[in-house]
Amino acid sequence: MDATRQPKLEAKSVKLAFYNERMKRRLQVLDGIDLKVFEGELVAIVGPSGCGKSTFLNAVDGLSKINGGEIRVDGKLVTAPGPDRAMVFQQDSLFPWYTVTRNVTYGLELQNRLSKDEILDRADALIDLVGLEGFAEHYPHELSGGMRQRVNIARALAPDPQLLLLDEPFAALDAQTREFMQVELMKILSRARKTALFITHQIDEAIFLADRVAVFSARPARVREIVTVDLPAQRTLDVKLQPRFRELFSHVWRLIQEESRTGLALNNGGAA
Amino acid sequence: MSVAPAEDRAATREDAADTPPGRSFWKRNENLILGLASVIAFLAFWEFAVRAGWVNPLFTSSPSRILATGYEMFADGSIYPDLWVSTQEFVFGYGLAVIIGVPLGILMGWYTRLNALLDPFVNALYATPRIALMPLVIIWFGIDMSAKVAIIFLATVFPIIISTMTGVRTMERDYVRVARSFGASDRQLFATVALPSSIPHILTGLRLGLGHALIGIVVGEMYGASAGIGYMMQTAGATFQTDKVMVGIIIIAGAGMALTQVLKMIEARFDIWRPDHHA
Numbered sequence: 179m180d181a182t183r184q185p186k187l188e189a190k191s192v193k194l195a196f197y198n199e200r201m202k203r204r205l206q207v208l209d210g211i212d213l214k215v216f217e218g219e220l221v222a223i224v225g226p227s228g229c230g231k232s233t234f235l236n237a238v239d240g241l242s243k244i245n246g247g248e249i250r251v252d253g254k255l256v257t258a259p260g261p262d263r264a265m266v267f268q269q270d271s272l273f274p275w276y277t278v279t280r281n282v283t284y285g286l287e288l289q290n291r292l293s294k295d296e297i298l299d300r301a302d303a304l305i306d307l308v309g310l311e312g313f314a315e316h317y318p319h320e321l322s323g324g325m326r327q328r329v330n331i332a333r334a335l336a337p338d339p340q341l342l343l344l345d346e347p348f349a350a351l352d353a354q355t356r357e358f359m360q361v362e363l364m365k366i367l368s369r370a371r372k373t374a375l376f377i378t379h380q381i382d383e384a385i386f387l388a389d390r391v392a393v394f395s396a397r398p399a400r401v402r403e404i405v406t407v408d409l410p411a412q413r414t415l416d417v418k419l420q421p422r423f424r425e426l427f428s429h430v431w432r433l434i435q436e437e438s439r440t441g442l443a444l445n446n447g448g449a450a
Numbered sequence: 451m452s453v454a455p456a457e458d459r460a461a462t463r464e465d466a467a468d469t470p471p472g473r474s475f476w477k478r479n480e481n482l483i484l485g486l487a488s489v490i491a492f493l494a495f496w497e498f499a500v501r502a503g504w505v506n507p508l509f510t511s512s513p514s515r516i517l518a519t520g521y522e523m524f525a526d527g528s529i530y531p532d533l534w535v536s537t538q539e540f541v542f543g544y545g546l547a548v549i550i551g552v553p554l555g556i557l558m559g560w561y562t563r564l565n566a567l568l569d570p571f572v573n574a575l576y577a578t579p580r581i582a583l584m585p586l587v588i589i590w591f592g593i594d595m596s597a598k599v600a601i602i603f604l605a606t607v608f609p610i611i612i613s614t615m616t617g618v619r620t621m622e623r624d625y626v627r628v629a630r631s632f633g634a635s636d637r638q639l640f641a642t643v644a645l646p647s648s649i650p651h652i653l654t655g656l657r658l659g660l661g662h663a664l665i666g667i668v669v670g671e672m673y674g675a676s677a678g679i680g681y682m683m684q685t686a687g688a689t690f691q692t693d694k695v696m697v698g699i700i701i702i703a704g705a706g707m708a709l710t711q712v713l714k715m716i717e718a719r720f721d722i723w724r725p726d727h728h729a
Contacts, residue, residue, distance in 0.1 A: 240631075259630055260633065273642070274724070285632040288635075288642075
């Protein structure tokens with residue numbers, strides 16, 4: 179990785195706290211996250227559950243306000259959602275009242291930057307790209323879970339974002355569909371030439387897809403370690419059987435285990 | 451690798467729907483046939499009871515008398531002025547309630563402050579039988595058509611407001627997040643998320659309002675009027691013209707069923723995106 183280049187995404191000691199209404203106290207979620215993502219890179223975030231991965235992603239998207247540090251995309255400070263970023267949400271975030279096409283064109287229609295024809299052409303191309311030819315006029319409820327996530331990806335790609343954010347995009351899929359979609363996502367992203375930051379709770383998914391894996395600590399989250407995945411760039415599912423893949427997997431797994439234990443200890447006031 | 455997503459689920463759904471082969475005409479239309487049979491049996495018994503002299507047609511009328519009277523009223527045109535007056539009252543009263551109720555319900559669902567300001571009034575008036583307001587309405591509007599428009603409006607507007615408001619307030623936070631992520635302004639969020647997701651609620655409100663509107667017509671005209679179906683029924687009833695009263699009931703019931711059917715068709719049109727719709 180060329181350290182002198184300007185990163186696509188740069189998060190510098192990002193802090194974020196919520197006021198928890200129920201527990202009547204401030205909850206520090208992010209405690210100084212430092213992370214860079216470079217052009218064309220795919221970075222995965224893993225960490226103990228509830229550590230603040232999704233919160234961080236929302237902050238990068240501009241949906242959550244941060245209380246400290248800064249987030250820059252292409253050098254520009256992030257304060258609100260913008261067309262330079264797009265989020266692939268978890269399953270069932272497609273608008274059920276719109277057809278596949280209208281879901282895909284959603285972002286572009288809001289921007290009102292292209293003509294109707296240009297928008298439709300772009301939607302057609304993206305629907306092809308994610309392998310859903312012939313389903314343009316279907317409604318989300320007529321599609322399988324895997325197909326819905328393809329639409330979700332196409333919807334995020336439509337405004338041509340600089341940075342694609344994926345929030346556990348395959349979490350709701352069954353194991354086989356998920357593996358299939360991992361391969362598909364890799365192909366889609368390399369064809370679309372996108373930089374992406376994605377969250378997963380599947381370690382093997384993170385290693386399989388990512389160039390680097392950022393392991394978050396227990397809440398309040400920091401980046402515990404960034405693991406560079408030194409596997410060939412063009413991967414097939416066979417890579418999961420390689421010894422190096424297993425090594426990386428155990429390494430990341432151990433890190434998360436340690437953090438989960440610390441997290442438990444912290445949240446039980448040191449009793450565990 | 452070629453793409454072979456699991457689209458089968460979507461495809462089989464259409465094939466397997468409706469008419470599985472081998473089911474007879476009787477099985478497929480059982481409910482309709484039974485319903486029709488019971489209505490015909492009821493009418494036949496009614497007619498027979500009158501002709502056999504078991505009951506006095508002065509009180510009960512009979513299907514053939516109702517038919518004859520109805521035919522006569524339409525043939526000599528005596529029903530048209532009443533029908534026209536009631537139709538106008540309905541159109542203005544219900545129309546006004548829709549024009550005011552839907553936007554107001556949307557605003558109250560959208561702006562919590564406005565909701566807090568208006569909620570006491572809406573709730574109190576919704577809980578009050580609107581017919582109880584009739585004397586006031588007559589003081590304000592007299593007994594001409596505007597009074598009936600007012601009472602129909604009052605009867606109808608609150609269920610419409612409340613359903614619409616509920617629709618907007620219960621819209622899914624997830625969709626709001628998606629819209630915001632794509633940079634939707636308040637206005638765009640409203641048009642692309644709030645409105646589509648509340649349409650089923652709005653239509654439910656319109657359907658509830660319809661029932662209230664018909665009550666408003668009949669009671670309003672009975673209370674004080676110089677024309678209209680309710681008025682016609684009232685005067686006919688006072689002079690023991692049971693057949694005419696029955697014609698009035700049938701007209702009101704028919705109008706209610708027809709309008710409900712229209713709303714159901716509109717609902718089906720808007721519901722194609724729902725997983726469980728049966729158009």
